[in-house]
Amino acid sequence: xxAYNFAYLDEQTKRMIRRAILKGLAIPGYQVPFASRExxxxxxxxxxxxxxxxxxxxxxxxxxxxxxxxxxxxxxxSIRTFFERTAGVETTTQTKSATVIQTRHRIPEDPLTEGxxxxxxxxIPEPLRFxxxxxxxxxxxxxxxxxxxxxxxxxxxISRHGHIATSYAYPVKVEGRYVMDPSxxxxxxxxxLGDMAAIQLFGAGREQRIYALPPYTQVISLxxxxxxxxxxxxxxxxxxxxxxxxxLDEVIIDDAGGRMFVCSDTNYCTARQAAGHKGKDAA
Amino acid sequence: MTPLLSVHGITKSYGGHVGxxxxxxxxxxxxxxxxxxxxxxxxxxxxxxxxxxxTPDAGRVVFDTRMDGPRxxxxxxxxxxxxxxxxxxAFVHQHARDGLRMGVSAGGNVGxxxxxxxxxxYGEIRNKATDWLERVEVDPARVDDRPTTxxxxxxxxxxxxxxxxxxxxxxxxxxxxxxxxxxxxxxxxDLLRGxxxxxxxxxxxxxxxxxxxxxxxxxxxxxxxxxxxxxxxxDQVLDDPQHAYTQLLVSSVLQV
Numbered sequence: 186x187x188a189y190n191f192a193y194l195d196e197q198t199k200r201m202i203r204r205a206i207l208k209g210l211a212i213p214g215y216q217v218p219f220a221s222r223e224x225x226x227x228x229x230x231x232x233x234x235x236x237x238x239x240x241x242x243x244x245x246x247x248x249x250x251x252x253x254x255x256x257x258x259x260x261x262x263s264i265r266t267f268f269e270r271t272a273g274v275e276t277t278t279q280t281k282s283a284t285v286i287q288t289r290h291r292i293p294e295d296p297l298t299e300g301x302x303x304x305x306x307x308x309i310p311e312p313l314r315f316x317x318x319x320x321x322x323x324x325x326x327x328x329x330x331x332x333x334x335x336x337x338x339x340x341x342x343i344s345r346h347g348h349i350a351t352s353y354a355y356p357v358k359v360e361g362r363y364v365m366d367p368s369x370x371x372x373x374x375x376x377x378l379g380d381m382a383a384i385q386l387f388g389a390g391r392e393q394r395i396y397a398l399p400p401y402t403q404v405i406s407l408x409x410x411x412x413x414x415x416x417x418x419x420x421x422x423x424x425x426x427x428x429x430x431x432x433l434d435e436v437i438i439d440d441a442g443g444r445m446f447v448c449s450d451t452n453y454c455t456a457r458q459a460a461g462h463k464g465k466d467a468a
Numbered sequence: 469m470t471p472l473l474s475v476h477g478i479t480k481s482y483g484g485h486v487g488x489x490x491x492x493x494x495x496x497x498x499x500x501x502x503x504x505x506x507x508x509x510x511x512x513x514x515x516x517x518x519x520x521x522x523t524p525d526a527g528r529v530v531f532d533t534r535m536d537g538p539r540x541x542x543x544x545x546x547x548x549x550x551x552x553x554x555x556x557x558a559f560v561h562q563h564a565r566d567g568l569r570m571g572v573s574a575g576g577n578v579g580x581x582x583x584x585x586x587x588x589x590y591g592e593i594r595n596k597a598t599d600w601l602e603r604v605e606v607d608p609a610r611v612d613d614r615p616t617t618x619x620x621x622x623x624x625x626x627x628x629x630x631x632x633x634x635x636x637x638x639x640x641x642x643x644x645x646x647x648x649x650x651x652x653x654x655x656x657x658d659l660l661r662g663x664x665x666x667x668x669x670x671x672x673x674x675x676x677x678x679x680x681x682x683x684x685x686x687x688x689x690x691x692x693x694x695x696x697x698x699x700x701x702x703d704q705v706l707d708d709p710q711h712a713y714t715q716l717l718v719s720s721v722l723q724v
Contacts (some may be wrong), residue, residue, distance in 0.1 A: 225666050316569075328546045333554075333584025337569070337576050340583065343590055344575055409590040 192239040195272040198222055202240035202395070209397035214363030215327075216310050221393040229291055232390030234306035238287045241302055241386070244266065247275045248351055249283035252447030254291040256430070263288070278452050290353070292374040294431045294453040297383035299400060305368040306399030309394060312366035313357045315391060332364045335407055342396065343412055352417065358405045367406075372406065373418045373432045379404035421446040425432035426457035470532050472497045472638060472670050473518070478527035480513050482687050486694040487513035491527075493560060493689065493699065497637070500671045502676060504717065510694040511674040512642055518672065519559050519640045520549045524568075531556075532637070554584050558631035562620040562643035564623035568615045569628070572625055574601060582633045588604060600629040604659060621652035625721055626660065639671040645680055664711030678721055682706060690714045 190196065205219035224232040242463065248268050252261040256278040263456050265285060266275050280295040287304040297408035299301060308368065310434050316334045326332070335356050342350045345346045355372040357379075367378055368387060370414065385398040398404065398427075408414040420434045431453055433446040445466045448454035458467070471494035480487040488510035495501050497540075503511050506705065518520040518529050529541045541549055541629060543552050552557070561567035568577050578597040579587070598608040604625040615623050624644065631639065644660065645653040661684055664671055673684055681702055683690055688700040688705045694714065698711040709715045 329550060331550065331584065333580060333586075336583040336588065337572060337580050340579055340590065340593065341576050342573055344573055344594070410588050411591050 190379070191244065191272055192242045192268065193224075193234070193272075194222065194236065194239045198236075199240045199287060202236055202400070205395040206237065206397060208388070209395050210384070210399045213398050213402050214359030214365040214396060216394040217395045217448045218393055219395050221390045224226055224390065225267075226263070228391040229308060230260060231287070233366075233392075233395070234287050234289070234304050234390075235264060235267070236386075236390060236408075237304045237386050237388035238264075238268065238285060238386035238393060238420055239272070242272055242285060243272055243273070246284045247277050248272075249277050249280065249286045249452075251286065251291060251293065251450075251452075252289040253434070254293070254453075256450045257451060270286060278375065279456075280450075280452050289458070290369045290371075291449060292370060292377045294428075294450045296377075297381060299382045301383040303381075303383050303385045305385065305387045306368075307366070307368040307394070308386045309354075310366055310387065310389040310392050310394040312364050313453030327363060331361065333359075335364055336409070339409065339412075340455050343409070349408065349412055351415070355414075356407050358407060359398065360403050362403075364407070367404075370415075371418070373416045375402075375404075375406045375414070375418050406437060422464060423448045423457075424464045426454045426462045426467070427464040428454070428457055428462070469496060470538060471495055471530075472499075472532050473672075473681070474528075474530040474532075475518060476528045476530070476536070478514060478517050479522045479530065480517050480524045481508075485644060486510070487689070488694045491689075491691075491696055494698075495638075495670055495672065498672055498688065500673065500685045501689060502681030502688045503672065503674045504587070504676060504681055504688065505691035506676065506717075509691040510692055511676075513694075514691070515640055515642055515672065515674045519557065519561075520553055530697055536703050552616075554581055555634055557638050558634075558636040558639040560624075560627055560639065560641040560644050561629055562646045564615070564620070564627045567627040570614065570616050570625060573612045573614055574606065574618070577626060577630045578616060579693065581630065585634060586664050596633060600633050601626070605655070606628040619652075621656060624648060624656060628660070628663070632669075635667070637670060639669055641671060641673045641675075643675050643677075644673065645677060653680075660684060678718065679705065690717065706722070 188215050205217045209217045224235050250261045250265040251260040268275055280293040285302045289306045306327055311323055317323050354366055354369040354372050355375050357365050380401050382400050387396045406414040422429045425447050431448045434449045436445050438445055471572055473495040478491045478494050479489050491514055505511050507688040530538045531541050532538050575597040578600050579593040581592050601608045606625055645656055685702045688702045689696050692713045696699050698714045709718050
């Protein structure tokens with residue numbers, strides 16, 4: 186424990202990251218460059234999110250880490266253990282009792298409250314990247330608010346699939362100004378981004394960008410007038426807890442085409458099961 | 469009448485090398501101006517300076533904007549200039565690949581400018597795109613195909629559709645027929661001539677092909693080593709060239 190500074194990063198680095206976070210909060214949706222450090226994990230495993238978490242953690246915090254909604258997958262377990270060892274903070278799997286939640290690609294089902302911080306791991310922060318490869322050009326497009334190209338992507342979706350087929354990392358417009366990539370959360374979670382009571386921070390380690398949504402920010406998913414945005418999910422109840430309102434993972438259970446749908450948010454699912462709810466596949 | 473575009477003393481040098489020097493002319497609404505000259509004579513430099521792709525070292529490019537009348541586009545702020553270049557201006561590149569998004573379907577390519585100026589209705593954008601494909605003689609059934617599957621002539625026509633969809637008033641063309649075979653060139657020229665006349669467009673066409681300017685341009689400017697050596701009505705310049713270089717240029721055209 187004493188071998189590390191609190192939360193692994195040195196104080197100067199944390200100050201630098203906090204400055205980036207504050208700037209991000211002041212300009213919602215704007216990507217703030219920061220001097221991302223190498224972390225003891227590979228890029229793509231949440232190096233950005235870990236640095237943001239390290240910068241906002243205090244010794245009194247309770248940390249929860251989820252990976253695609255689950256508390257018990259490799260990524261979540263290793264990051265949770267990392268902070269247990271380097272920060273000695275309390276950890277939990279309960280959404281309600283956590284003060285800092287680091288997440289990979291999901292927003293918890295339980296509504297978050299004021300005082301909580303949600304930290305996203307972001308692989309590619311630039312929503313325009315696959316349409317315009319030049320960083321110099323995308324920055325100019327952001328600063329001049331030239332976002333027509335974003336709709337070209339949605340147009341292509343409709344022309345190819347008949348509907349907007351983008352189902353994750355669905356682009357949003359923040360406070361009528363910046364177009365933002367909400368990280369690869371399913372578009373089911375997009376409506377939760379806006380008007381949220383908690384602070385939302387986005388960290389991209391390899392791309393060296395931090396952006397943020399302060400509480401109660403207006404976030405609108407882009408769409409066409411005749412093809413409005415739709416938050417979609419698998420049309421089933423959860424096989425374990427029977428919830429009809431949660432985002433579901435499809436799990437293949439045998440090699441004969443058998444499958445079941447279960448809540449991707451494991452904490453939500455177990456809490457419901459403990460409260461006596463039962464799905465059709467529950468043992 | 470106010471000229472649509474009024475160019476004063478445009479000068480651009482690359483270090484010690486002169487790109488173009490002290491070029492001035494007026495372009496009136498509905499007029500098509502040809503700029504001819506050999507490779508390296510500064511035609512493209514001049515065109516890029518006028519279209520805002522390059523910043524000239526000296527000179528003014530005054531465009532008669534819809535809102536505020538004549539404005540100097542060189543000193544105009546960048547957002548304003550970029551707004552102009554996707555509404556009132558169009559730029560047709562020599563290579564269609566430079567002007568198209570090759571990874572986006574034909575319909576998306578045509579619709580991009582519409583969406584850039586705020587169109588948010590998929591059905592309307594698509595109708596307009598198919599309508600424009602028809603106008604440039606591309607089979608509307610190919611609206612969802614990518615330009616990579618198009619022939620060179622089709623790509624060039626698609627690029628023209630993509631540029632004209634927002635109803636610009638001034639079109640810059642850089643060798644629009646370069647690299648196309650003669651029969652495709654002829655069709656493209658025919659199409660361009662029709663569109664220019666129908667829409668009352670003004671255009672500035674840079675080319676080294678005298679046949680192109682003979683067909684399309686009302687007026688002609690001949691450039692050599694960055695300077696305009698001769699200017700006048702197209703037929704006048706081509707039929708009675710005064711400057712030695714123009715005479716050389718006209719006499720170099722191969723007769724079949």
